[in-house]
Amino acid sequence: MAPSAILLNPEDTIIENYDKNNLLANNHGDGKSIHVDNGPAANQLIKGVLLEQVARINTDTCDPDEENAFYVADLGEVYRQHMRWKTNLPRIKPFYAVKCNPDTEVIRLLAALGSGFDCASKAEIDQVLGLGVDPSRIIYAQPCKTKSYLRHAANVGVSQMTFDNADELHKIKSCYPNAEIVLRILTDDSASLCRLSTKFGADLETAADLLRLARNLELNVVGVSFHVGSGAADPSAFSKAVTDAKWVFDQANLHGYDLKLLDVGGGFTDETFEVFAAKLSDAVEEHFPPHIRVIAEPGRYYTANAFTLATNVIARRDVSSLPSTPRSANSNGSEYSATSTTEKSYMLYLNDGVYGNFSNIIFDHQHPTAQVLRSYGAADMDKLVEYSIWGPTCDGIDVISEHCYLPGTLDIGDWLFFENMGAYTKCSATRFNGFKDVHETIYISSEPGASALLGY
Ligand SMILES: *Cc1c(COP(=O)(O)O)cnc(C)c1O
Numbered sequence: 001m002a003p004s005a006i007l008l009n010p011e012d013t014i015i016e017n018y019d020k021n022n023l024l025a026n027n028h029g030d031g032k033s034i035h036v037d038n039g040p041a042a043n044q045l046i047k048g049v050l051l052e053q054v055a056r057i058n059t060d061t062c063d064p065d066e067e068n069a070f071y072v073a074d075l076g077e078v079y080r081q082h083m084r085w086k087t088n089l090p091r092i093k094p095f096y097a098v099k100c101n102p103d104t105e106v107i108r109l110l111a112a113l114g115s116g117f118d119c120a121s122k123a124e125i126d127q128v129l130g131l132g133v134d135p136s137r138i139i140y141a142q143p144c145k146t147k148s149y150l151r152h153a154a155n156v157g158v159s160q161m162t163f164d165n166a167d168e169l170h171k172i173k174s175c176y177p178n179a180e181i182v183l184r185i186l187t188d189d190s191a192s193l194c195r196l197s198t199k200f201g202a203d204l205e206t207a208a209d210l211l212r213l214a215r216n217l218e219l220n221v222v223g224v225s226f227h228v229g230s231g232a233a234d235p236s237a238f239s240k241a242v243t244d245a246k247w248v249f250d251q252a253n254l255h256g257y258d259l260k261l262l263d264v265g266g267g268f269t270d271e272t273f274e275v276f277a278a279k280l281s282d283a284v285e286e287h288f289p290p291h292i293r294v295i296a297e298p299g300r301y302y303t304a305n306a307f308t309l310a311t312n313v314i315a316r317r318d319v320s321s322l323p324s325t326p327r328s329a330n331s332n333g334s335e336y337s338a339t340s341t342t343e344k345s346y347m348l349y350l351n352d353g354v355y356g357n358f359s360n361i362i363f364d365h366q367h368p369t370a371q372v373l374r375s376y377g378a379a380d381m382d383k384l385v386e387y388s389i390w391g392p393t394c395d396g397i398d399v400i401s402e403h404c405y406l407p408g409t410l411d412i413g414d415w416l417f418f419e420n421m422g423a424y425t426k427c428s429a430t431r432f433n434g435f436k437d438v439h440e441t442i443y444i445s446s447e448p449g450a451s452a453l454l455g456y
Helices: 020-025 039-055 075-088 104-112 122-130 147-156 166-175 204-216 236-254 273-287 300-306 359-363 448-454
Strands: 070-074 092-097 116-119 138-140 160-163 180-184 220-225 261-263 293-296 307-318 345-350 370-373 384-390 399-407 415-418 441-444
Touching: 039 070, 039 307, 039 370, 039 415, 039 441, 070 075, 075 092, 075 104, 075 273, 075 300, 075 441, 075 448, 092 104, 092 273, 104 116, 104 122, 104 300, 104 448, 116 122, 122 138, 122 147, 147 166, 160 166, 166 204, 180 204, 180 261, 204 220, 204 236, 220 236, 236 261, 236 273, 300 307, 370 399
Parallel strands: 070 441, 092 116, 092 293, 116 138, 138 160, 160 180, 180 220, 220 261, 261 293, 345 384
Antiparallel strands: 070 307, 307 345, 307 415, 370 415, 384 399
């Protein structure tokens, strides 16, 4: 579907969101982090668009796939994250990690905002170049490249690229001898959500050897990069990695190189951004003089919050009669008092699951939180009902939530929505069992600045 701007009156809509787990999970306003408030207006706008879209779909009469899951993407959120980046890391130029969400509108907006791009394959490079981005704004940040892709990079002039092993240097020597190459070093990413250092990065000893080899091969080493791990949890990981990078800069000097580029990778998250940015800035200022160019490769930071996914309830199973651990057997009773009104519980089956857009559950260790999308209140809406939520495939692994409480009794044809579904979701969806891996996205912008750049 072509991007569209939808204007509507948020006051026409009612959103139900009484899930207590959800209120906790989504409560960024904990007072600890300074958060750019995207405000209730943006949220109401998104929810209004969701409701307007589902109102068009009658699951009793619609054609196959008309009731498919769909996204609402608020490009205003991407815009706000960019402004927040510039406020907190004015010296560091972001190169958006395309793999996190290669959505064309996201890339188009970031290109207009002046961002660079981290690409890891021919297709990612071509997609970004195809949107008119200059090759100098791309870093081919895959230390173990496919040879034919490397020749392609040479043909299209994407000259900045990373390496972390000796064979890669020989490969670069034969395919692209004057590439501007960046040595990726290991970091301690043990506290991160998705560890990367088990797969990529040279330890410091190896780094010194690689510099010697690069010198012998007369290759153009221009800088050092690292990645502290996706979903990094320990801000001091940045301080340590920057210190190590400085050591490699000094080693490079001994081999006759005058390095000019520090690439601090990705790993930034919405929730902890200011804390990480402060640590990182301090370390960069301490070790790197102003003439050193500093770039980063943020992925999830930019897109996680910008995408909301709506899914349809296609089936339901009443499991309230099955014997389970009796809640009332808990003698002091206090732990479950809030849910003691629960009588029935259900398994809900959605038309999207871990083989689809919820691939982030498997690959990215996420726990998406369901919310009920309703325009009218159900009769028993004030009551919390216990559910487990499943995907549409025939595989038992396809579970979205093993246990949650939602307001009221949901039925076939009802809709659920999930916020924060913009990172590592649709890009890793499959077509397993014949379900679709491409879903419609409705684009909106809650920021006039973004709307102007995108022409919405
Ligand atoms: C995945 C990846 C990123 C983006 O990581 P985020 O945690 O999403 O910020 C950046 N750089 C490289 C090399 C990556 O592999």
